[in-house]
Amino acid sequence: MKKLLITASLVAMMGSNAVAQEIGATFSRFDDNWLTVLRNGMVEHAATIDGLSYQQEDASDDLAKQIDQVKNFVASGVDAIIVNIVDTSAGAAITAAAGDTPLVYVNREPDNVNELPATQAFVASNEIESGTLSAFQICNNLRAAGKAGGATGYLMNGQLSNQAAVQRSKDVYDVIGMDMCNFMTIIDEQTANWSRDEAQDLMTNWMSSGEPFDFVLANNDEMAIGAIQAMKAAGMDMAVMQVGGVDASQDALLVMAAGDYDVTVFQDSVGQGTGSIDAALRLIAGEAVDQKVYIPFKLVTPANMGDFLAKN
Amino acid sequence: MSDTSHGTGGLTFDKTKRTWPNEMNILLALIIIVVIFEILGQILPYMNDQSFLFDSRDRFDSIFNEARLRIIILQVAIIGIIALGVTQVIITAGIDLSSGPLVAATAMIAMSFGQTELVNGFANPKALFGTWAMDLPVVVPIVVGLSFGAFIGAINGTFIAFLRIPPFIATLGMFLICRGIALWWSGGNPVSFPTESYKYIGSGMMPVVWFLSLAVIFHLIMRYTVYGKHTYAIGSNEEAARMSGINVKRHKVMVYMIASMLAAFAGVILAAKSETAQAGMGEFYELFAIAMAVIGGISLQGGRGSIIGTVLGAMVLGVIRSGFTYIKLDGSYQLMAMGSIIIAAIILDQYRQRNKA
Numbered sequence: 001m002k003k004l005l006i007t008a009s010l011v012a013m014m015g016s017n018a019v020a021q022e023i024g025a026t027f028s029r030f031d032d033n034w035l036t037v038l039r040n041g042m043v044e045h046a047a048t049i050d051g052l053s054y055q056q057e058d059a060s061d062d063l064a065k066q067i068d069q070v071k072n073f074v075a076s077g078v079d080a081i082i083v084n085i086v087d088t089s090a091g092a093a094i095t096a097a098a099g100d101t102p103l104v105y106v107n108r109e110p111d112n113v114n115e116l117p118a119t120q121a122f123v124a125s126n127e128i129e130s131g132t133l134s135a136f137q138i139c140n141n142l143r144a145a146g147k148a149g150g151a152t153g154y155l156m157n158g159q160l161s162n163q164a165a166v167q168r169s170k171d172v173y174d175v176i177g178m179d180m181c182n183f184m185t186i187i188d189e190q191t192a193n194w195s196r197d198e199a200q201d202l203m204t205n206w207m208s209s210g211e212p213f214d215f216v217l218a219n220n221d222e223m224a225i226g227a228i229q230a231m232k233a234a235g236m237d238m239a240v241m242q243v244g245g246v247d248a249s250q251d252a253l254l255v256m257a258a259g260d261y262d263v264t265v266f267q268d269s270v271g272q273g274t275g276s277i278d279a280a281l282r283l284i285a286g287e288a289v290d291q292k293v294y295i296p297f298k299l300v301t302p303a304n305m306g307d308f309l310a311k312n
Numbered sequence: 313m314s315d316t317s318h319g320t321g322g323l324t325f326d327k328t329k330r331t332w333p334n335e336m337n338i339l340l341a342l343i344i345i346v347v348i349f350e351i352l353g354q355i356l357p358y359m360n361d362q363s364f365l366f367d368s369r370d371r372f373d374s375i376f377n378e379a380r381l382r383i384i385i386l387q388v389a390i391i392g393i394i395a396l397g398v399t400q401v402i403i404t405a406g407i408d409l410s411s412g413p414l415v416a417a418t419a420m421i422a423m424s425f426g427q428t429e430l431v432n433g434f435a436n437p438k439a440l441f442g443t444w445a446m447d448l449p450v451v452v453p454i455v456v457g458l459s460f461g462a463f464i465g466a467i468n469g470t471f472i473a474f475l476r477i478p479p480f481i482a483t484l485g486m487f488l489i490c491r492g493i494a495l496w497w498s499g500g501n502p503v504s505f506p507t508e509s510y511k512y513i514g515s516g517m518m519p520v521v522w523f524l525s526l527a528v529i530f531h532l533i534m535r536y537t538v539y540g541k542h543t544y545a546i547g548s549n550e551e552a553a554r555m556s557g558i559n560v561k562r563h564k565v566m567v568y569m570i571a572s573m574l575a576a577f578a579g580v581i582l583a584a585k586s587e588t589a590q591a592g593m594g595e596f597y598e599l600f601a602i603a604m605a606v607i608g609g610i611s612l613q614g615g616r617g618s619i620i621g622t623v624l625g626a627m628v629l630g631v632i633r634s635g636f637t638y639i640k641l642d643g644s645y646q647l648m649a650m651g652s653i654i655i656a657a658i659i660l661d662q663y664r665q666r667n668k669a
Contacts, residue, residue, distance in 0.1 A: 029592075030495050030500050030591070031494075031495060031500060031590065031591040031592035032592070033501075033502055033590065036499070036500035036501055037501075039500065040499060040500070040501070058495075157643070160643055160644060188637075188640045190637060190642075190643055191643040193595070194592075195590075195592070195593070195595075196586045196587075196588060196590075197390075197582060197585060197586040197593070200585070200586070201383065201386070201387040201633075202637065204379070204382075204383040204386065204387070205383050205387070205633075205634055205637040205638070206637065207379060208377060208379035208380040208382075208383050208634070208638075209362060209638065210369045210371050210377070210379070222590075225588075226586070229586075229587065233515070233516060234379070249502075250437035250438065250504075251437075251438070251502065251504050251505075251588060254431050254432055254434060254437070254505070257432050257434065258432050309434070309437075
């Protein structure tokens with residue numbers, strides 16, 4: 001009797017496996033704010049699709065771990081894999097690890113994006129836009145404030161090992177390299193590891209030198225908020241200070257609503273999340289997909305922030 | 313050992329070998345580091361003769377750059393609170409690796425009971441619970457946070473004292489568990505926008521007030537109470553402590569509970585200071601807390617070390633961090649330099665111990 005039951009349940013499990021679809025996803029970090037919005041959006045979207053079982057894992061910013069996760073997904077026979085790649089220069093390794101299993105890259109562009117096999121696709125925003133949009137708007141604001149004769153400021157980097165951080169800081173220098181914005185000078189740049197409390201301390205350290213400055217550019221909203229908190233604590237007038245970041249998180253938009261924050265950049269988590277799951281499902285079904293989908297960043301300022309309040 | 317009220321760390325007390333207290337050495341090191349930064353400020357061409365500690369630009373009423381003095385201690389105050397507990401654990405010859413993730417988990421949990429309902433007229437977008445958990449008195453997040461810390465500490469202590477699991481392993485396990493709890497609590501989402509009264513306990517120089525008051529309290533406890541004497545006794549010679557009638561197991565559980573409650577309190581304050589709680593908070597805090605104690609002259613073999621030493625160790629780290637930003641040293645070099653200083657502190661300490669013995 002017992003044996004029969006076990007056999008029956010095994011058959012039932014195999015049966016359900018045959019009809020249901022399984023997607024395994026690996027993300028570079030579970031504790032990243034924006035990626036969490038993306039992840040949760042994907043879980044919600046997956047729940048609306050009948051017969052889809054969706055599982056996600058944390059690569060903790062460790063590429064070797066992520067490659068193993070992809071191999072584990074393949075070994076356990078998932079129908080498709082979604083990867084938020086830890087290191088964008090390791091596209092070939094991830095692509096190879098997936099073998100014939102359909103794979104979709106989400107949010108970050110792997111270096112092999114132009115050589116993806118037919119079973120793989122890519123849905124993301126172009127990272128070069130984010131830092132550029134933010135820095136360029138700050139440049140415009142400074143010009144509008146009559147500071148085109150010379151403006152100094154600080155740059156807060158995200159984690160130094162993180163590619164988005166490196167790219168966003170490089171974007172800032174590219175903007176400052178333009179004729180139109182070369183009146184901007186960076187007094188110093190340091191990392192605050194994406195974190196609000198480290199940014200508070202860093203900003204306070206900078207201010208203790210007493211050097212006058214006109215702007216602060218940060219690789220993400222959290223650090224920008226930390227800088228704003230520190231400057232307000234020191235009694236600075238946020239109306240004249242220009243602060244730019246990236247993410248358009250809800251925390252940041254409410255700081256912007258209070259008039260303290262000037263520029264951030266919206267990255268469409270819903271568009272990327274649903275886009276990647278839908279692309280994976282189409283790959284599983286063997287349908288044709290657009291292999292490269294770019295979802296644009298959008299500039300957010302006090303003028304249009306209302307459009308984004310309920311989004312990220 | 314300069315002071316017989318502390319444990320002897322295997323050394324016999326000998327008046328002829330009496331030197332000045334260990335804490336004086338750390339104070340001296342602190343002064344030397346400050347002087348080095350002052351000199352660097354004078355000789356580095358891009359510094360424009362700016363002073364490190366003194367008010368070279370005439371911005372304050374005093375001769376010191378008050379902004380610098382404040383940030384030096386403010387930026388180490390929260391990890392310093394953890395270090396006060398870690399000091400006690402290390403004196404019992406234990407270690408606590410779980411404090412960093414415990415800070416994150418406690419921040420998340422405490423902040424969930426410290427949120428405000430309306431932010432600039434908007435509904436709180438990060439509200440975790442319903443309206444019943446909104447705008448509660450500040451004592452609620454504090455008590456919830458401390459209780460969680462006590463709970464985690466009791467588990468740590470029980471595993472270590474009663475199940476004889478090495479402290480390194482037990483607290484390493486708890487390190488992962490707490491990071492998991494922090495991520496699970498709100499599914500990785502930040503918990504933000506505290507009430508005004510909750511914000512206040514972490515605003516401005518409040519973290520420093522907490523740090524220094526707790527330091528004074530625990531200095532007195534470690535120095536003048538039975539609790540302190542038993543803690544040193546266990547670390548110096550656990551067997552002897554047991555023979556002399558100390559309930560070693562119960563005492564160890566108590567030490568780990570106190571350490572975790574201090575780490576939890578650090579989490580409560582960190583969330584208030586940042587006005588948000590996030591799962592990734594407190595990264596490497598456990599290691600910097602241990603580093604403060606080590607720079608402060610603690611012995612990882614147990615039985616030796618003091619709260620004053622740890623406070624000075626925290627100050628050394630604060631001065632270094634501020635100084636590096638002052639001379640505009642790149643972040644990657646900062647880590648290398650800070651690591652070298654920690655190792656140098658241990659080498660100096662060992663050398664000193666050998667000469668004394």
